[in-house]
Amino acid sequence: MTKTVHLLKLSVGTEDVAGLSAWQNTKRAQTDDGLPRHITRMWPKRADEILNGGSIFWVIKGVILCRQPILRLDEYIGADGIRRCAICCKPGLIRVEATPKRAFQGWRYLPVDDAPDDLPDGRQAEEALPPELSKALAAIGVR
Known part of the structure; x- marks a missing residue:
C-alpha cells in the first residue's frame, strides 16, 4: 500500500x-487547462506518495499558512x-493552523503526521492575520 x-x-x-x-x-502561474502550478527544477523521487492524496503546504514569511x-x-x-x-x-x-517554519531552499517532504491541521470550515473565510502576527501567536501556542 502506498x-x-x-x-x-x-x-x-x-x-x-x-x-x-x-x-x-x-495565466503565467497556470497550466494550459487552468490549474495553478509551481515549476521546480527537481522531480520528486516520492511522486507516488505525493499523488496519493498529498498537498503542497505553503510557507509565507516564515509561517505555514495554507495548503x-x-x-x-x-x-x-x-x-x-x-x-x-x-x-x-x-x-x-485551504488555510491551516499557523505553524512557524524556518527558511530553506527548494521544497521538502512533509510527513502526514507533521502537517498542520486545516482551520475549521467556519474559520476558512475569516480575514487572515498578517503572517508576522500569525508567527508570533503560533510561537506562544495560540492557533
Missing part, C-alpha cells in the same frame, strides 16, 4: 495568503530546454 506524503514550499515574495492566491490566478491538494506532476520543458516538474494543484487555498 503511503501519502506532502510537500513543503516557501512562497518567495508573497506577503500573505491573498497574494499567493492572486499570483495563482495569473493545496496536488493533482498531478507534469513535465515542463523551459525555453532553455531543461526538463522541470510542474506541480499542478487543485485551485483554491
